[in-house]
Amino acid sequence: MSSAPPQLYPVTQLAAIINLLHRMAIHTPALPHGMTASQLSTIAFLRFSQGAQYQRDLEAFFKLRRSTVSSQLNTLERKGLLRRVTVSHDARLKQLVLTEEGKRIGTQVLACLERMNQRMTQGMTQDEIALLTQLLGKVEENLGRAAP
Numbered sequence: 001m002s003s004a005p006p007q008l009y010p011v012t013q014l015a016a017i018i019n020l021l022h023r024m025a026i027h028t029p030a031l032p033h034g035m036t037a038s039q040l041s042t043i044a045f046l047r048f049s050q051g052a053q054y055q056r057d058l059e060a061f062f063k064l065r066r067s068t069v070s071s072q073l074n075t076l077e078r079k080g081l082l083r084r085v086t087v088s089h090d091a092r093l094k095q096l097v098l099t100e101e102g103k104r105i106g107t108q109v110l111a112c113l114e115r116m117n118q119r120m121t122q123g124m125t126q127d128e129i130a131l132l133t134q135l136l137g138k139v140e141e142n143l144g145r146a147a148p
Contacts, residue, residue, distance in 0.1 A: 014139075021116060028112045032105060035079075038062075040109045042072060043081060043098065047106025052087070052095045063144065081105065 025037050045061060046053055058069045073096065076082045081102035084094035098106060121129050 010139075021120070024116055024119075025112060031108055031112060035105075039072060039076060040105070040112075042076065043102055043106045044109035044113060046082065046096055046098050047103055048110060054093060054095060058096075063140075063147070076102070 022037050025031065025040065031040060041062070042058060045058065049057070055066070055069055055073060058064065058073075059066055062069075073082065073084070077084065081099055083097050083099060085097050087093045087095050121132070124132070
C-alpha cells in the first residue's frame with residue numbers, strides 16, 4: 001500500500017498556510033518593523049483579553065514553553081511595550097500590563113488580524129467558517145495530546 005504524496009498531507013497544507021499568513025503579517029506597513037509575528041500576537045492577546053493576564057495564560061493560549069514566553073516577555077519589556085506588575089495577593093505572581101505604546105501596537109495588530117481573517121475566509125459561507133473552526137479545534141486538540 002502506498003501513501004499519499006507529501007504535498008497532499010494536511011500537515012504540509014497547514015505549514016504552507018502558516019507561511020502565507022506570516023508573510024502577510026510581516027509585510028503589513030502599519031505594523032512596526034523589527035518585531036516577530038509571535039511578539040505581535042502576544043501584544044494583541046494582551047490588548048484584547050478580558051481581566052488580568054499572566055505568563056501562564058500566554059503559555060496556555062499559544063501552547064508555548066515557559067522559557068519561550070519568558071524570553072519573549074523580556075524582549076517586549078526591554079522595548080517598553082509591557083510591564084510586569086506584582087499583584088497584592090501573591091508577590092511571586094506578575095500581571096502583564098501593556099504600556100500605552102503596547103496598546104497602540106495591539107490595536108494595529110488586531111486590525112491586521114481581522115483583515116487576514118477576512119481574506120482567509122472570503123468566499124466561504126458561515127457554515128463553512130464554523131466547520132473550519134471546528135476542524136482546526138480538533139487538530140489543535142489532537143496535537144496537544146501528542147505534544148511533549
